[in-house]
Amino acid sequence: MQYVSTRGEAPVLGFSDVLLAGLARDGGLYVPESWPRLLPSEIAALAGKSYAEVAFRVIAPFVGDAIAEADLKRMIGEAYATFRHPAVTPLVQLDHDHFVLELFHGPTLAFKDVAMQLIGRLMDHVLTERNQRATIVGATSGDTGGAAIAAFQGRDRTDMFIMFPHGRVSAVQQRQMTTVADPNVHAIALEGTFDDAQAILKGMFNHFSFRDRVNLSGVNSINWARVVAQVVYYFYSAVALGSPHRKVSFTVPTGNFGDIFAAFVAERMGLPIEKLVVATNVNDILHRTIATGLYEVRGVVPSSAPSMDIQVSSNFERLLFEAYGRDAGAIRGLMARLTQAKSFTVADEPLAEMRKLFASGRADEATTAATIRDTLEASGYLLDPHTAIGYAVAKAHVTPGVPMVTLATAHPAKFPDSVEAACGIRPALPAWLSDLMTRPELYDVVANDQLIVERFVEERSRSVKVGG
Numbered sequence: 001m002q003y004v005s006t007r008g009e010a011p012v013l014g015f016s017d018v019l020l021a022g023l024a025r026d027g028g029l030y031v032p033e034s035w036p037r038l039l040p041s042e043i044a045a046l047a048g049k050s051y052a053e054v055a056f057r058v059i060a061p062f063v064g065d066a067i068a069e070a071d072l073k074r075m076i077g078e079a080y081a082t083f084r085h086p087a088v089t090p091l092v093q094l095d096h097d098h099f100v101l102e103l104f105h106g107p108t109l110a111f112k113d114v115a116m117q118l119i120g121r122l123m124d125h126v127l128t129e130r131n132q133r134a135t136i137v138g139a140t141s142g143d144t145g146g147a148a149i150a151a152f153q154g155r156d157r158t159d160m161f162i163m164f165p166h167g168r169v170s171a172v173q174q175r176q177m178t179t180v181a182d183p184n185v186h187a188i189a190l191e192g193t194f195d196d197a198q199a200i201l202k203g204m205f206n207h208f209s210f211r212d213r214v215n216l217s218g219v220n221s222i223n224w225a226r227v228v229a230q231v232v233y234y235f236y237s238a239v240a241l242g243s244p245h246r247k248v249s250f251t252v253p254t255g256n257f258g259d260i261f262a263a264f265v266a267e268r269m270g271l272p273i274e275k276l277v278v279a280t281n282v283n284d285i286l287h288r289t290i291a292t293g294l295y296e297v298r299g300v301v302p303s304s305a306p307s308m309d310i311q312v313s314s315n316f317e318r319l320l321f322e323a324y325g326r327d328a329g330a331i332r333g334l335m336a337r338l339t340q341a342k343s344f345t346v347a348d349e350p351l352a353e354m355r356k357l358f359a360s361g362r363a364d365e366a367t368t369a370a371t372i373r374d375t376l377e378a379s380g381y382l383l384d385p386h387t388a389i390g391y392a393v394a395k396a397h398v399t400p401g402v403p404m405v406t407l408a409t410a411h412p413a414k415f416p417d418s419v420e421a422a423c424g425i426r427p428a429l430p431a432w433l434s435d436l437m438t439r440p441e442l443y444d445v446v447a448n449d450q451l452i453v454e455r456f457v458e459e460r461s462r463s464v465k466v467g468g
């Protein structure tokens with residue numbers, strides 16, 4: 001399988017190179033040259049298989065011959081053995097036709113673990129084969145950072161730097177990043193927003209001398225492998241609900257558009273999906289875009305769902321590429337306008353194309369809190385604020401007879417203050433994390449400035465090329 005950039009001006013790469021490359025060298029995002037398809041009979045054959053078996057069937061076509069089958073199977077097996085639920089990502093029915101897909105049974109209690117536990121192993125494998133080291137820099141609004149650190153801590157071939165927006169993540173999220181003592185891990189409290197952190201990260205990838213000197217790699221959803229690993233649970237849950245004989249809809253609490261783009265990939269691969277619903281919080285750029293066609297960046301507003309406090313939604317570029325019929329020139333034009341004017345308009349035809357599959361909605365802070373409270377009362381189930389946004393938006397999109405699956409992207413114990421304020425119950429961390437709030441913290445506060453962050457990284461990374 002070969003990969004092309006959404007901007008059409010970067011080298012075409014195979015899976016292992018895409019895994020290590022992060023952002024394409026033309027500033028675009030890598031996508032497969034064509035979509036692998038699973039026949040209805042192959043989808044039907046996934047019924048009753050373990051999560052790891054489904055993962056292998058779904059991921060293998062994207063890997064091709066880049067990694068030996070036995071190694072891929074072993075790494076998938078190891079990755080999902082870290083989850084503390086036998087089903088890995090169990091479905092829970094909360095209402096007639098409405099289910100939540102619990103993605104938070106991994107080491108850091110968020111859906112990011114699903115991809116990150118595999119990527120940590122894949123990267124280590126490829127770096128070892130090539131006898132290389134890499135500097136991984138990541139931007140997080142709260143969950144990617146902790147999951148990345150859990151997946152890479154102590155790994156010999158990587159140095160990891162995670163930028164989180166200072167003061168804008170929950171205390172649990174912060175401590176999952178700042179209480180890890182392994183010398184290859186560096187938590188950076190950036191004096192800015194997540195969008196600032198992501199812009200710095202993309203700036204680093206576009207600063208080629210720095211990029212090459214530190215052998216820069218990324219584990220944000222810039223990285224194609226992140227998206228692929230997330231495709232699996234759409235197949236796994238849909239098959240459990242009767243696919244391919246029955247269509248399923250999904251509602252996804254959305255920020256950087258990686259998770260819901262993975263659902264789109266599942267659909268391209270042949271999974272019969274009725275609707276994909278984009279659920280946003282008050283930072284609703286994606287809802288506004290799907291409703292009006294205008295993608296317009298506004299100031300980010302801190303919310304009770306901090307991981308979704310995002311304005312510049314990285315993976316939306318991948319959807320635009322598809323909706324514009326893979327016209328890389330058109331994408332370059334849109335992205336140039338975004339840089340200059342902080343907005344662009346999606347043309348009528350691609351917008352209509354998107355709306356065939358995608359719908360959207362927004363939940364404000366009051367609705368989010370009310371949804372946590374009402375769902376607890378109605379079914380005894382405690383939602384985290386991100387999942388509550390999805391659940392609230394999904395309700396307006398349930399079609400009788402079509403199962404609606406809302407993705408439960410984080411455990412409520414990651415956001416105890418907001419959950420308690422909403423419903424009076426303060427969710428406790430699981431026993432194996434019970435000392436998290438008393439562990440010593442280690443992090444550096446760094447200015448919102450690309451060159452300052454680069455200097456910080458370069459001084460500490462053991463992956464800098466000598467004389468480079």
Ligand SMILES: Cc1ncc(COP(=O)(O)O)c(C=O)c1O
Pocket residue numbers: 110111142143144221253254255256257258259260307308386387409410
């Ligand atoms: C708990 C939670 N829900 C939802 C999202 C949004 O996911 P995505 O950025 O893939 O759209 C995030 C952040 O990625 C998150 O951490």
Ligand SMILES: N[C@@H](CCOP(=O)(O)O)C(=O)O
Pocket residue numbers: 139140141142143144145219220221222255256258307308314
């Ligand atoms: N919500 C994310 C933001 C980064 O998204 P990613 O999917 O590109 O890693 C977070 O929790 O950090």
